[in-house]
Amino acid sequence: MTESQTSTGFTPGTRPGDAPLLEVKDLQVEFRTKAGVAKAINGLNFTLHAGETLAILGESGSGKSVTAQTIMGILDMPPGRIAGGEIRYRGEDLLTMDEESRRKLRGRKIAMIFQDALSSLNPVLPVGWQIAEMFRVHRGMKRKEARAKAVEMMQRVGIPGAEERAGDFPHQFSGGMRQRIMIAMAIALDPDVLIADEPTTALDVTVQAQVMRLLKDLQTEFNMGLILITHDLGVVADVADKIAVMYSGRVMEAADVYEIYGKPGHPYTQGLLNSIPRIDDEGGRLRAISGLPPSLTDMPSGCPFNPRCEFATDRCTTERPELRLVAEGHLSACHYAEDVYAGTATRTRRPSPTGAGMIAGSEEAPE
Amino acid sequence: MSEIHRPEARVEPIDSTIEPVGGSATSKTKKVEEASLLADAWRSLRRNPWFIVSAVLLVLFLGMALFPQLFTNNDPRECLLGRSRQSPSAEHWFGTDVQGCDYYSRVIYGARNSIAVGFIVAIGTFIIAVVLGLVAGYFGSWVDAVISRITDMVFAVPYILGALVFLNVLESRGVREVAFVLIIFMWPTMTRLMRGSVISVVNSEFVLAARALGAGPITIMRRHILPNSLGPVIGYATVFTGIIIGAEATLTFLGVGLQLPAISWGLQLSDAQPFLQTVPHLLLFPVIFVGLTVFAFMTMGDAIRDALDPKSKK
Numbered sequence: 001m002t003e004s005q006t007s008t009g010f011t012p013g014t015r016p017g018d019a020p021l022l023e024v025k026d027l028q029v030e031f032r033t034k035a036g037v038a039k040a041i042n043g044l045n046f047t048l049h050a051g052e053t054l055a056i057l058g059e060s061g062s063g064k065s066v067t068a069q070t071i072m073g074i075l076d077m078p079p080g081r082i083a084g085g086e087i088r089y090r091g092e093d094l095l096t097m098d099e100e101s102r103r104k105l106r107g108r109k110i111a112m113i114f115q116d117a118l119s120s121l122n123p124v125l126p127v128g129w130q131i132a133e134m135f136r137v138h139r140g141m142k143r144k145e146a147r148a149k150a151v152e153m154m155q156r157v158g159i160p161g162a163e164e165r166a167g168d169f170p171h172q173f174s175g176g177m178r179q180r181i182m183i184a185m186a187i188a189l190d191p192d193v194l195i196a197d198e199p200t201t202a203l204d205v206t207v208q209a210q211v212m213r214l215l216k217d218l219q220t221e222f223n224m225g226l227i228l229i230t231h232d233l234g235v236v237a238d239v240a241d242k243i244a245v246m247y248s249g250r251v252m253e254a255a256d257v258y259e260i261y262g263k264p265g266h267p268y269t270q271g272l273l274n275s276i277p278r279i280d281d282e283g284g285r286l287r288a289i290s291g292l293p294p295s296l297t298d299m300p301s302g303c304p305f306n307p308r309c310e311f312a313t314d315r316c317t318t319e320r321p322e323l324r325l326v327a328e329g330h331l332s333a334c335h336y337a338e339d340v341y342a343g344t345a346t347r348t349r350r351p352s353p354t355g356a357g358m359i360a361g362s363e364e365a366p367e
Numbered sequence: 368m369s370e371i372h373r374p375e376a377r378v379e380p381i382d383s384t385i386e387p388v389g390g391s392a393t394s395k396t397k398k399v400e401e402a403s404l405l406a407d408a409w410r411s412l413r414r415n416p417w418f419i420v421s422a423v424l425l426v427l428f429l430g431m432a433l434f435p436q437l438f439t440n441n442d443p444r445e446c447l448l449g450r451s452r453q454s455p456s457a458e459h460w461f462g463t464d465v466q467g468c469d470y471y472s473r474v475i476y477g478a479r480n481s482i483a484v485g486f487i488v489a490i491g492t493f494i495i496a497v498v499l500g501l502v503a504g505y506f507g508s509w510v511d512a513v514i515s516r517i518t519d520m521v522f523a524v525p526y527i528l529g530a531l532v533f534l535n536v537l538e539s540r541g542v543r544e545v546a547f548v549l550i551i552f553m554w555p556t557m558t559r560l561m562r563g564s565v566i567s568v569v570n571s572e573f574v575l576a577a578r579a580l581g582a583g584p585i586t587i588m589r590r591h592i593l594p595n596s597l598g599p600v601i602g603y604a605t606v607f608t609g610i611i612i613g614a615e616a617t618l619t620f621l622g623v624g625l626q627l628p629a630i631s632w633g634l635q636l637s638d639a640q641p642f643l644q645t646v647p648h649l650l651l652f653p654v655i656f657v658g659l660t661v662f663a664f665m666t667m668g669d670a671i672r673d674a675l676d677p678k679s680k681k
Contacts, residue, residue: 074578107581114579119572124594137586185580 019091021225022048022071022110022193027085029063029070029249031296032078038296040066041249042304044085045323048193048225053216055228055236055257057272058246061293064229067246068197071227072112073102089193108138111186115198117178121170127181128154128166134188153184157214176207180214187218194219195227200235212239233276237261245269248294248304251323255330265332265341267309290351290358303334308358311336311345408674418670424663428656431478441472443630452646461652465638473630474652480542480631481660484615487546489608492554496600497593499554500561504569504596505588515562522555526614527621534623545624549611560603564596571595602672609664616657632657 029041041063048054058064069075071087073094087094089110094102114120122130131150135141141149147166154162157180170178179199186194196215200208216239219226230236236243237257244254245268253266264270271289291308294300300307306316315335326337339345349358412418431438446468453463461470503514529552530545537544568574569592577591618624619633620640627634632653639649 072579074575103581103583105581106579112576112579114572114576116572120576122573122577122591122595125590133582133586133590134580137582182576185576 020047020088021050021090022227023086023088024067024071025086025088027067027070027087028083029066029075030081030083032081033297036297039083039249039299040080040296041070042299043250044246045251046244046254048227050192050225051219051223053219053226053228053239053241055230055240055243056246057230057233057236057243059231059293061296062246063249064231064246065197066249068112068195068227068229071195072106072110073099074106104138107134107186107191108189109191110193110195111189111191113179113182113186113194113196113199116202117175117182118170118202120182121178123170126167126169127173128168131166131181131185131188134185138189149188150184153188154181157181157184157187157218159184174207175203176211179203179207179211183211183214183218187222187224190222191224193225193227195229197229198231199228201230201232208235209238215239233272245272248299249296250304250333251331252305252334253330253332254323255327255332259327259330263327263330263341265326265330265337266334267311267336267340267345268305270340271308271310310347310349310351310358311340312358313348408671411674412670415670415674417666418674421663421666421670424659425667428478428482428660428663431475432482433479435472435476435479438475439469439472441469443468443472443476444628445469452642452649454646455648462646462648464635464649465642470649470652473635474632474656476630477632477635477653478656478660480625480629481612481615481633481657483542484546484549485608485612485660485664487542488549488553488611489604491546491550492557492607493600493604495550495554496557496561497597499558500565500600501588501593501596503558504562504565505584505592507566507569511562514558518555518558518562521552522559524552526552527617530618531621531623534618540624540626541629542625545615545618549614549618553607553611553614557600557603557607561596561600564599565592568592568595598675599672601675602668604668605671606665606668609661609668612657612664613661616653 024044024046027041027044028039031038031040044063044067046054046056056064056067066075066080070080070082071094075082082095085095089105094105097105121127128147128150131153132141132143132146135146135149136143139146151162151166154166159165159177159180165173170181173181179202183199194215199215200211203211212235215226215228218224228236228240240257242254243257243260244251245260245266246252247268253260253264253269255265259265260269261273264273268289271287274287275289277286289308294304294307300317302315302317302319303309303312303321306312309316313335319335321333321335321337323331323333324337326332326341330341332341334340336345349360351358446466448467450459450463451465451467453459453467455462459469459471461474464470464473499514499518503511526549530548533548533551534540534544574587574591577587582591615624615631616633616636619631620637622637624633625631635653636650636657639646639653642649
């Protein structure tokens with residue numbers, strides 16, 4: 001927990017003596033746009049073990065979905081470009097693999113669930129057929145056998161009357177049922193890693209909880225590594241083991257779920273947690289993080305969060321903080337992580353009354 | 368941190384069987400409406416009066432093309448110059464033409480060649496359009512650029528001009544030759560339509576999902592893109608058949624289409640032209656038949672396109 005411990009040699013959640021399932025090291029992804037090169041991911045690090053749920057948390061544009069697509073190898077290139085880093089699945093670098101062997105990993109070993117299940121299912125094919133296709137394409141099963149397996153998968157994800165409903169089309173199902181079908185397709189071949197890109201965003205709150213519960217149950221049953229990508233702090237709290245908080249294409253903080261919610265070690269995480277409306281906070285203003293995330297084509301120097309940070313100093317605008325340990329299994333990319341963690345950091349600025357940025361001064365903004 | 372931030376205080380274990388209980392009740396009543404895409408399209412077609420009208424007309428014309436004997440007992444090639452240019456009568460419903468042939472039977476027998484050209488060209492262009500459109504739309508980049516520019520170049524040549532040049536040098540011109548030349552010059556429109564339709568599907572989420580679950584390019588094209596992009600092209604192909612029948616009549620009228628002794632509506636129009644003022648019915652009957660056929664195909668095409676397009680559903 002000293003200053004000398006830097007990020008080299010550590011990736012979030014490294015457990016000694018246990019080979020990681022998926023390891024992302026210093027990943028960099030760029031997009032060529034008319035406005036210049038947009039750096040969507042700048043040096044991303046994380047590790048995923050079997051049976052573990054890693055939640056990648058971040059606001060829009062922080063690079064969550066790009067991360068998922070890069071791992072799956074379905075990023076559109078161009079305009080996307082992987083500028084550096086490696087993604088290791090069981091020690092093998094996915095980025096140097098040829099397309100055919102990667103394709104064989106997709107679905108079999110690493111599968112993905114998308115946000116909007118309706119648009120992720122082919123509207124002209126019956127759902128049972130679509131699940132059966134997984135078995136036919138990857139396992140070379142016969143139609144009848146594959147269909148039986150598809151019905152079995154539908155039962156497994158809790159679709160009532162699976163036998164009769166296998167012939168139905170996606171639009172005949174409710175939102176929650178569609179997401180279950182998507183999940184059935186993704187877990188059909190018993191993958192090691194399941195990436196869920198905002199799996200519940202398009203669903204009602206009650207259905208959200210059911211789907212999350214289902215994902216969690218399946219994860220335990222199949223001992224999958226689950227990467228849960230979301231912007232919803234509430235969804236994560238219940239199911240995640242570890243959380244990596246992303247901002248501007250970097251992991252700002254990574255730790256166990258209790259640590260993150262209890263003792264955040266990064267001002268950004270703190271800001272996110274403070275912005276949750278509280279039931280015991282009567283009539284007050286919502287404490288939003290002032291300002292906007294930086295443009296990906298024009299990153300601030302030093303720490304990407306510095307323009308919005310209450311604790312920012314000159315050091316933050318010049319020197320880029322690396323991820324380092326602040327406590328057992330708790331990493332943070334902040335120069336003052338220890339102080340933030342301990343709750344003793346000194347405020348240098350406060351949000352401007354317009355909410356558009358920060359101004360100097362340490363007092364709370366007047367209500 | 369307040370109570371609310373502690374994870375254990377957050378969510379009670381949730382019973383994931385809540386929805387299934389409600390769901391099974393609805394699954395019993397769902398047999399009311401089967402809803403595959405084709406069943407859906409068929410249901411909406413049956414309710415469309417324009418479809419009924421065009422279907423009846425098409426059955427009639429197809430019957431003429433396949434079994435002209437059912438419609439007339441007269442031999443269209445039995446011509447007696449002695450009864451040249453007679454007016455319609457009980458014996459000869461449409462009168463007789465210059466050569467003294469029974470005009471009704473000639474018009475009936477003319478359906479075969481016209482419709483044959485229409486179908487051959489429509490099927491030929493459909494195949495070209497689907498293959499080229501799929502490849503261009505799916506692969507994009509330079510493949511798309513090459514195919515699209517070639518399409519544009521052919522599109523720039525008016526088919527009548529192209530056909531005049533090509534058919535003029537051919538010694539004998541039958542259905543095959545005319546159809547071939549029409550395919551050569553008329554495939555671009557449908558190819559463009561198919562390409563656009565494919566592009567709108569390629570970027571949809573279910574294609575991305577299929578890729579993410581390990582489907583290869585062939586599977587994606589065949590199972591996911593093709594069935595979702597064919598709708599507008601099928602509709603257009605039907606309209607196109609009508610257009611081609613008109614085009615065949617035009618070319619034949621201009622003297623570069625089918626040749627005597629073939630029997631076709633275009634030839635009848637061409638032969639009738641000098642007698643427009645004296646025997647106008649020689650022009651009138653083939654015009655009515657060509658018009659009705661084209662109308663039937665076009666109406667049918669519109670109806671099919673509407674039925675296959677999920678967005679046009681009310």
